Amino acid sequence: MSKRKKIVLWFFIILIIAIAGIIAYVWFSESKNRNPFTAIPDDAVYIIETSDLTKGWSTLSDSKMWKHLCTTKHFEEISKSAASLDSIIKGNSTMDMLFSDRQMLISAHMISGNDYDFLFVVNMKQASKITFVKDYIKTIIEAFGYSMSKRNYEGTEIIELTDIKTLEVLYITFIDNLFIGTYSPILIEKSIKQKDKENWIKNTEFQAVAGEIGSKKLFNFYFNYSLVPKFMQCYLSEESDLANSLSSIIKFSAFNVNLENEQLSFSGYTNIPDSVSSYLKALSGVDPGKSDGYKIASDKSALYLSMCFEDFNEFYKNLTTAFSAENGEQYEDYNKMVKKLEKFLKVNLNNDFFGWIGNEIAFIKLRPVANSKEGDVSILINAKDIEDAKKGMEHLTSQIKKRSPLKFEAIDYKEYKINYLNIKGFFKMFFGKLFGKLEKPYFTYIDNYVVFSNSPSSLMDIIDDYLAGKTLEKNKDFVTFKENFENKSNVTIFVRTPEMYTHLYCYSNAEKRKGVHENKDLILSFSNIGFQLASDGELFKTTLIVSHNEDALYSDELEKIESAAEELYLNEYDSLKFKTKLSPEQLNKDGKLELKNDSGSLKLECNIKNGNINGLCKTFYASGNLASSVNYKEGKVIGKATFYFDSELQTVKAEMIYNDDEKIKDEYIEYYENGAKKAVIEFNDGKPNGDAFFYYDSGVIKIEGKYKDGKKEGKWKNYTEDGNLFDKAKWKKGQVRKKNIE
Template sequence: MSLVMRKIYITLALLILGVAGMAYLYFSTLMKDSNNNDHALYTVVNSAPVIFTFENDKGFYDILSKQEVTTELLGTEKSQLLKTLKSAIVDNSGINNWIEGKKVILGFLPGQNNTVDFAIAVQLQNMDVNEASLKNLKAEIKKEGNYYELKFGDTAKCYLSLKNQAIFISNSKQGITQINAAKNTESDFADYIKKNSRFAKNTLANIYVNYGQLPSLLKNILNSTLTGELSLFNKQNAYAALSYNFGSDKLLLNGYTEVNSETNFFKLFADQKEQKVSIDQCFPEQTANYTLFTIEDYEKWSKALKNLQKENKEEDKINKQHQEINEQYRIKIEQSFPVYFNKQLAVLQLKTGEKIGVVDIKNGDKLEQFLLDLSTEYAPEIRIFKEPHLLGNFFGEPFKKFERPFFTIIDNHFVVANYASTLQVFLNSYRGNKLLVSTNDYTYFKDQISSSATIAFYINRDNSSDIFSKNLRAPYYKQYQSKNGVKDYNAFGYQLSADNGKFLSNVLLLKNQTTNTIDSLKY
């Protein structure tokens, strides 16, 4: 190689190293600035599984003041404190210029003694806010360590911290202490919020949920563990990004729910096209809650279920059981439910707490014949399985609670329960046309939400009263029963519709309608 060529190569190498070095410095500085600019967000998400964000804009507060849902959900005490803070900060021109036009982050986090605290955070950026500036708040200010206690009047009290060009406010000492202790570390949830906030610029407010951390918040609200119908909220590796829509008679959220784990049961439905929901047509009128699933392609879905069972080390046990059944009863068990299944299944709970599983089927008479040797007659219309776990083997997690159930088949509905008396309640309601779909409240709920879904959850407030009296801690059950709480709300729904690996989501909390309003809908 000539001396000239060697010099050219050396020069090129130095140029490349120089460019790489400058690029590294540029992007590392950019990332550092970005982390500083998002310090408020990264700090709050470390403690709060539920995040509410909005722009500090007069129009937002004008709309919020015209609806009551925040007061009814949060309770009088926290709502009043938020109103006091709004008056002290937003309506105070000497203070509002700190946060004018900036994003407000409101996080809900677990507190002490089974409470739910909140933390408000705003990234101030390049603004010098100090203790002297706080005097404009017109509050009694007391310095306590690395935070301030603010007292408004005789009762309203909150705690404030200034950190990394961000302002943090909490209703509790523990909340502000937790915020001060939090580090500005990497967070998948914070990154998820940042990514999705780019697509939500035209919405008034947004809610983000980290289902993985949600149990830490719910354990302060519930007496029970997150099993059964509450398993949706139990350590799910999933995030939701939802837009908040205001209304006087409902809370409506729209957006996406994203399941991050491949070994999550709900992930099995991420590529199943939504279906028009019809299975709820047979549910008894005393239904308190239900979870329903639609499966467009059972063969494809079943392969995914088997992969999940393999991952959970259940596959060998299931295969062995099926082989023993095939040999003992001289049938092919794989030709039962997979052959006769008809796209929809559900698990519901009655107001008494009893649980029922329903599977829509084709050719119910043939399936009944197929299952004759596998079951024993208990009553003229009710039989019981001889072998356990069959429904869980074919339909997964929701049906594992029916280990060796009683069953009946009526009008191509395969219905199971752990008690024969529960099935009799179902049959009596069905034949007497005492159904959920015949009630005015459910009719109105269905009118307000999409008729199609891949997965849907529903809670009927009135029918769930006894269940919640056992599951909710006393202060929250009081809020549930209070006229100033959610007593006037009758229905909660959460719909998931598969969309390219994620779920389009609709969340609805609906108020009761007066008789006149409901009657007017009929004409």
Template sequence: MSNKSILAIIAFFVVIAIGFLGYLYIKNPSRKEVDSMHAVPSDAAIVIETNDFQDLFKKLNYDNLIWQELIHLDKTKRLNQQILFLDSLFQYSKPIKQTFQNSSVIISLHKTGKEKIEIIYLLNLPAQMNPHQFNEMISKISLSGKITQREYSSVKIYEIAFKSGQDRKKVSYAVSDGVIMFSFSSILLENAIRQLDLATSINDHAGFQKVAATSGKNVEANIYINYETFPKLVSVFLSNRYRQQVTQFIQLAEWTELDVNIKDETILLNGFTFTNDSMNNCLNLFTGQSPQNLEMDQILPANTVAFIALGINDFAKFRKNFNRYLERSGQINSYKNSLKKVNEALDKDIEKLFYSFLEGEMGIVFSDLKNLTREENTYVVFKTKSKSLAEESLTDLLRNYSRKTNQQFSSFVFSYQVDAETSWLIYQMPLHFLPEKLFGGLFAGGRCEYFTFVDNYMVFANSIQALSKLIHNFILHKTLYNDIQYREFSDYLSSRSNFFFYLNIPKSPAVFSDYLNAKLQKGLDKQFSILKKLQAFAIQFSSNNSMLYNNVFLKYQSEFKEEAQTVWESLLDTSIQFKPVFVTNHYSRNNEIFIQDQNNNIYLINAAGRILWKIQIPEKIIGNIFQIDYYRNNKLQYLFI
């Protein structure tokens, strides 16, 4: 065979090979493959990643009672409608369902414009599918409207018009670099397309990488929170008065990752928060602090709506971290000047004084006690090393101040007479806003003009009446800790933490309505029955090496029960055996209450609601209660069978 013939044969096979490769390229062109997370626009506030979108959808919409209530709220309803649309794509076509079975889906939330929150949905195009095939599958789905096409940055964007209830809606989607992008905001979709062209993404953020490395695998979803933009998203829901304040929380931390666990009546999130010391994150205040057993709830009223408690095991270190934070954020001069004025007025180093007796925990509390204003229902609480030590330190301060100002010390001391046998001292602090001046805006609980001591806790409030009511509830054992629903809720939480936020959702409108914007508040007022079915919400975090470990918990309740408000109400060991019987105190001639509980304990309760005595007897009382003067000495005894 001649050389020409051999060359001709080789050329023939080369042409065939090139043609075949060209055919394969046309049928399934090669594409640049990137992780769908790369397409998340950098201003994302919340990023949700689920490895099984259809399973997440099922658990939320069919199994979880909380979500079934929340979707009746306008804001949540919109999100759920979008999720329904995405799920319909998977469910409508068997090939699509099979192709995207167990596919990872990313849901990214963004603040757009002045008061809007928009969402983009991202997932990777399967390896065996090209964009043309995906578009063909979408075009076969009937959406009561037409599909239009436009081009942006050399990427084809498809807009699908469809009917949702009485409204016409439009969703846009595009496929680029192997990433499928859906959004009801065309602007957000364009942002994602531009993001794909950038060399870096949130995947390259050191903070994101830190928390992503801790994410759970066998969970319903992973939630990532970006603190640089999250406060701006939250501000959408707030009134103008508080909108600017919340945006200052961009320095709170860097990133948080939360694993999502969904049950019938609960949603539990847990994971880690990364704080960057070089960025002066506020949560660096808890660096080196061991989680504490927070026991503040043992003195708080049962009608507590919300509280924030901080667990501090080393106040010297906390003081150092706090001053460092103020210095690096440019607030230290203002802080020191404010305390200098306090020190000069009181002739005392107030910062040094407080840190000398503080121990374990401090916090701010919002209650819903009757006949108190919203400001009066606010308390600031500090745990002390010793009640006697703290009380002695502060009474000495008041005595010195009264001498310096030529006032009577007694003018700063008040006695709350609980009943004939019990009284309680309440003090007036001559300088106001002291907790806020010492520990910052978190402790902005009003003037904090008065304080008292309950066990080892020092409690500030804005009126004598407010402290009197807190004391009265404590004496009656009507505390948050003794509330059965709160105790059951707390069983889901960690016993030790450095931060604990608790919110009783059904009671929250009484305290927090001013925080919400008018439109949202109006909507919640109309839909308050929904809030009543959400028992409570809690956030905890604990220092854990170089990061913070978080617990977030939300619980459902089928029925909201209002507390009884009778004057004799007190915490008995069990439920009562019979209707309370009014008896007469032979000294004061005042009415008192005689009662028996299911454990055969009998109680005598005075008009203030305080238990005077409790005695267990062998059997249940089956007859009437009589008072007799058996010894004929003008003292009454009880006769019953």
């Protein structure tokens, strides 16, 4: 999207300045007073409203947030234009007369499958009475390098102002007291075509929330959720289940906006459609609950979405009642399916699953790491009594095992047992599309929560961070931001932009990835976004807060460099997760053992002696490429172990040596897929001890430091990819003592 579109506001105002000298003599003549909302087409994704143009501009331009944005590359052109606008508006009595107490609307509309544009509407009141303004404009715009032409559309004149250099066209028109402009010919025509339909004025659902906030505040903001999926296609490479869910269960939000130096605060109301059964409709009749899942959620969480209720049974009853009333046949099918499942498994789902659920179900998405997949998600379900939850889940899984040909042995990971719920679509069956990606989930227990995920690696990451105290509860920045919100709510969403940026970058296509990268400083500067709903009669009281941090890019770069010490495959090898497990039958016969995949390709090749794996054991990817080459002695991993990327080139992923106690010793070396070293760490008795070096994939040093008994010790230095020192610190027993030491 052109930068010029971003600065259209200043041009509109400059365009009108020239008429200031001739406006006085018609100032008091009568003019039709059309509501500015009549000029906004009905497909607006969002609408921004200010009640006073001059005061609104002064508030925005004086804020610390705006001043930082103007230093970013993305706002470079806007900054220059803003400086011109600032000098024109501030201290100009004529401008004050023209634009004080002038209402303006800015609306965003989709103009293609992956692009949007803006429409600006200014209520000029009696100022628009001047019939010869349109002719006078031609003289003015020539000074700005524009040419002018006119055309008629359905009885309304459209003025087209063409930039002679770029050939971009600004379309403007006057409808009664309204001045309307846009860079999109589609939008100017839609505005004219729909001007007498009063779409937004007659929309009772929109007016229900808009009427609650009034129009006295300097800034108001309105959001139309039905267009969220289309709008998100501007930023995502595929459909978002969350965006689709929001569009179907929420109609509109209306907010009063408060702009502070480092924070944008939105407070208002949200409504939901009467005709759709949804989480929110079920929650609207339930008292808000308290969210505590952040106490165990990893501080690498990019998204934390929490649904809370004082009583889960009441919430679930509301949900099923609404569903049965609106989808009778489907509800009968659902009931039959549940009864069939219970009969087949010989379980009672109310006792084994629903009965122990407490007051929160939270959905989290972690910042992507080396082995992450785009669809990786985790669900935290609060338990009234964690022992009851364990009893119910153990009974459910044991019954499934009896009737499933797939045998999955629970994994013991750092004293946490990771289990497997082998029922396809279990969560989607009960909780809908939002949980659709959680097919046949793995799960474990942390504190008083049952934690589910479609990725065992995600569960391990959550366990690692919980044990290391790296949770959202221990993240000072998150806790400070969370204090802006109520303790009890029905829905709370936190987006942590630095973590979400990585997700957007990793999983967008090449074209969108370029845009995401170019705007990194801008995106990261809005470091935290929080959204909260609490039931209030037929509406939801709504809070939206956007926190700004001009140092976020530096902080994220430092965190990203330092995280290189953590974002390794080391945990997989240290925990012996890779260790081959064979059945008693397979271990019963000495000699060479080969196992194959369903496709016939080799899966495993090893030697059996005296009921144990002995010697070199190789595993293979489904592609047939070598995955690992590990030495065993009497069933124990002892000696050299080498792991490979899924490549015909057999590129080494990591290599290490295990002692007689199956612990890593000497040197642990990890590689990038291009063959360059990623990390070299000295080990002793299973713990990092001694020198540690981490590298960029270009071979340039990224971090250098030392470990002692598995913890950072002494001087650590972080470098940029061009080899310059970025940051340095002194550590003692895994804790930072001094930053930027000499």
